[in-house]
Amino acid sequence: MVSMSLRGVAIATTTWCVAALAVTGVVAGGANASTRLPDSRPSWATPTALRAPVPDSDIVHARVYLPWRDTAGLAALTRAVSTPGTASFGRYLTPEQFRDRFSPTTHDVAAVTDWLRGAGLRVVDVPSDRQYVAVEGTAGDATAAFDTTLSTYGAFGRIMRAPTRAPAVPAALAGKVSAVVGLDDGAEAIPAVRPPNESPNGTTPAKVADPGVGFRAGTPCSTSWGEKTVTLPTAVDGSTTKPLAPCGYTPAQVRGLYGLGSGDTGAGQTVAFVGANASPTIVSDVTQYSRLHNLPDPQISQIVPPGIYQHPTTPKNDPGAFFGEQTLDAEAIHTTAPAAKILYVASSNANQDFDRSVKAIVGKHLAPIISISYGFGGESVPQGFVNSLNGIFAQAVATGIGIFVSSGDNGDEQTTLGTTSVDFYANTPNVTAVGGTSAAIVAGAGGSVFGSGAKPAAAAPTSSTAGGGIYGIDDPANPVNQPGWTRAFEVGWQTGFTSATGTLAPLPSGTAPPTSTRYTFTGSLDPAGPSFSGGGGGGISKVFPQPTYQKGITDGARDGSTGATGTTGRALPDISALADPNTGFLVGQTQEFTDGSYYDEYRIGGTSLAAPLIAGMAAVANQKAGRDLGFLNPRIYAAYQQKTASLYDVDEADLNSAAEFGTTPSVFRVNFTDTESAAGGRQFSLRTLELPTQSLQSTRGYDTATGVGSPRDSSFLTVLGSVTPLPYTPDRKSPKVP
Numbered sequence: 067m068v069s070m071s072l073r074g075v076a077i078a079t080t081t082w083c084v085a086a087l088a089v090t091g092v093v094a095g096g097a098n099a100s101t102r103l104p105d106s107r108p109s110w111a112t113p114t115a116l117r118a119p120v121p122d123s124d125i126v127h128a129r130v131y132l133p134w135r136d137t138a139g140l141a142a143l144t145r146a147v148s149t150p151g152t153a154s155f156g157r158y159l160t161p162e163q164f165r166d167r168f169s170p171t172t173h174d175v176a177a178v179t180d181w182l183r184g185a186g187l188r189v190v191d192v193p194s195d196r197q198y199v200a201v202e203g204t205a206g207d208a209t210a211a212f213d214t215t216l217s218t219y220g221a222f223g224r225i226m227r228a229p230t231r232a233p234a235v236p237a238a239l240a241g242k243v244s245a246v247v248g249l250d251d252g253a254e255a256i257p258a259v260r261p262p263n264e265s266p267n268g269t270t271p272a273k274v275a276d277p278g279v280g281f282r283a284g285t286p287c288s289t290s291w292g293e294k295t296v297t298l299p300t301a302v303d304g305s306t307t308k309p310l311a312p313c314g315y316t317p318a319q320v321r322g323l324y325g326l327g328s329g330d331t332g333a334g335q336t337v338a339f340v341g342a343n344a345s346p347t348i349v350s351d352v353t354q355y356s357r358l359h360n361l362p363d364p365q366i367s368q369i370v371p372p373g374i375y376q377h378p379t380t381p382k383n384d385p386g387a388f389f390g391e392q393t394l395d396a397e398a399i400h401t402t403a404p405a406a407k408i409l410y411v412a413s414s415n416a417n418q419d420f421d422r423s424v425k426a427i428v429g430k431h432l433a434p435i436i437s438i439s440y441g442f443g444g445e446s447v448p449q450g451f452v453n454s455l456n457g458i459f460a461q462a463v464a465t466g467i468g469i470f471v472s473s474g475d476n477g478d479e480q481t482t483l484g485t486t487s488v489d490f491y492a493n494t495p496n497v498t499a500v501g502g503t504s505a506a507i508v509a510g511a512g513g514s515v516f517g518s519g520a521k522p523a524a525a526a527p528t529s530s531t532a533g534g535g536i537y538g539i540d541d542p543a544n545p546v547n548q549p550g551w552t553r554a555f556e557v558g559w560q561t562g563f564t565s566a567t568g569t570l571a572p573l574p575s576g577t578a579p580p581t582s583t584r585y586t587f588t589g590s591l592d593p594a595g596p597s598f599s600g601g602g603g604g605g606i607s608k609v610f611p612q613p614t615y616q617k618g619i620t621d622g623a624r625d626g627s628t629g630a631t632g633t634t635g636r637a638l639p640d641i642s643a644l645a646d647p648n649t650g651f652l653v654g655q656t657q658e659f660t661d662g663s664y665y666d667e668y669r670i671g672g673t674s675l676a677a678p679l680i681a682g683m684a685a686v687a688n689q690k691a692g693r694d695l696g697f698l699n700p701r702i703y704a705a706y707q708q709k710t711a712s713l714y715d716v717d718e719a720d721l722n723s724a725a726e727f728g729t730t731p732s733v734f735r736v737n738f739t740d741t742e743s744a745a746g747g748r749q750f751s752l753r754t755l756e757l758p759t760q761s762l763q764s765t766r767g768y769d770t771a772t773g774v775g776s777p778r779d780s781s782f783l784t785v786l787g788s789v790t791p792l793p794y795t796p797d798r799k800s801p802k803v804p
């Protein structure tokens with residue numbers, strides 16, 4: 067994840083997963099008396115960080131949230147629908163039933179709306195369940211409406227907008243408004259995707275690359291784990307022989323990794339995902355990708371707000387920067403649930419208003435499954451915003467929707483925030499937090515690194531000389547696009563980067579693939595050894611207590627720096643899947659290359675990949691069960707507690723790492739310097755999998771690197787529908803503020 071690096075005062079939020087009323091203060095003023103909302107102002111907006119006033123002409127988009135009615139009743143309902151033996155177990159509310167029981171009254175919404183309009187703001191949207199009023203206007207209008215001023219602040223290496231004092235609402239609306247979201251722009255959701263164009267030192271640029279810069283995986287690369295190898299001048303991690311990084315695993319290989327059979331398709335299901343802006347080529351890209359890799363044509367629909375393509379490109383609003391994320395999510399879902407319908411709901415304001423996108427799906431029950439590949443670096447998000455999102459997540463549980471959230475791409479966040487932390491949204495107990503793994507996918511069934519011992523033969527290359535055309539990967543007849551693949555091992559994704567300087571031989575000559583699968587590297591590796599370059603998020607929440615479905619399971623999990631255990635806080639992740647970009651997924655997308663704009667393929671990763679892969683598998687679980695299973699965590703932990711063989715304990719990888727590649731798995735990676743071809747030169751590096759120096763490590767049983775592990779095969783998806791879920795009692799105690 068490209069982290070916002072927002073740290074400081076932790077979120078003081080209720081932990082029973084229902085939006086609570088913010089603590090307010092009344093400002094004297096007779097008829098103009100107002101009530102302030104301190105939880106709607108970020109803690110990083112300090113006097114010492116103040117920079118300059120925001121111009122009155124700047125445009126502000128905000129949501130004014132109203133609290134649910136009967137929050138105690140909603141907490142009881144989320145418990146009842148998730149707990150076996152209750153009369154309400156599995157009997158989810160319809161959107162209409164939820165609205166009738168818990169939505170703010172039309173009278174209250176009208177009062178809030180009238181005030182906002184009277185203050186000069188334009189009302190953009192009121193969802194059908196009336197949870198918020200979305201408005202837009204100038205900064206001048208917003209400051210007048212909320213009785214504050216907007217200024218810029220320097221914090222965490224960025225310049226961000228925030229109110230100089232807590233926003234206020236008229237005293238007559240006290241208790242009718244719980245939060246104002248959007249006055250500050252620190253609450254920007256960041257995609258948990260490791261962009262393909264890593265800089266030479268293995269770090270990630272400030273944002274996902276604009277598709278105006280085409281990218282292809284550097285060659286040589288392997289069509290499966292260990293299909294090509296390189297000999298180093300000295301032993302590293304116990305061996306001089308290393309596999310060349312995969313070119314990008316295909317859908318057939320990923321389905322083999324998780325044992326998905328021909329009937330495991332997610333038929334009859336809809337999986338939704340959210341994102342910023344909208345790729346104009348998403349349907350054609352996923353269709354072409356499907357035809358090249360033996361998937362059925364996708365069933366994709368989009369909900370795109372008006373004017374989304376006309377938004378100006380600015381440093382904080384680069385529409386094209388998110389096209390790759392959208393494409394990755396759609397193709398990952400289509401890989402594990404190829405017969406499911408896919409719904410994309412875009413946010414209209416770059417990466418500011420994802421709550422509106424999630425609300426659009428949950429409020430109208432547009433899908434029983436939602437994948438969210440975005441989040442925030444750490445837990446320091448204003449309480450009002452957290453409470454508002456928790457209200458949506460509680461609504462999802464009550465109405466039978468399962469939400470799957472990427473756990474982040476900065477590991478324990480130590481290198482980013484200076485302290486260990488889990489990330490929001492994934493830390494909330496009403497969503498399934500999906501962590502990441504590095505995976506070795508091979509031909510055949512078990513045994514050695516090459517399974518049955520036979521390496522799949524590469525088909526003749528197609529007309530493309532790079533990207534998906536490498537070694538014929540984009541040929542449907544190639545074995546990489548056929549069944550017959552399996553897991554050699556998975557480890558927790560916590561990858562180290564060691565630069566290498568030298569030459570690699572033999573290299574491909576001209577446009578033809580190499581005739582040999584063995585290479586020799588002549589040169590040296592950085593003697594400083596590996597530095598952390600990325601990993602799945604995990605740890606112990608400092609805000610949310612341990613949910614009941616984790617009790618007795620995550621008790622031994624520990625935070626990397628504080629020593630806090632799983633008995634004190636919500637542990638993350640819940641489950642994991644493929645995420646490491648060094649053993650990443652092949653994605654097809656229209657990009658802008660030096661010779662034109664066209665479809666091509668590249669390798670990518672991040673828990674942005676893991677979350678939609680698991681969401682697609684949840685669709686298969688619903689298909690197998692013949693009903694919507696809703697929030698899956700009580701079922702996931704019940705399956706784990708029963709020690710079902712359908713879960714793959716990622717620690718097993720430590721036992722099965724291939725001896726010929728050393729005691730610690732690592733891959734040798736080649737990057738094109740110009741991101742497109744070898745014409746601009748090559749860069750080399752060694753990527754150490756599950757870097758031993760990181761606090762997040764996979765172990766036997768539950769761990770904060772991979773949760774309960776990953777699905778061993780599709781039997782896990784059957785178990786989810788048949789297992790008796792663990793009880794879920796929303797915790798109504800006050801949170802612990804670190």
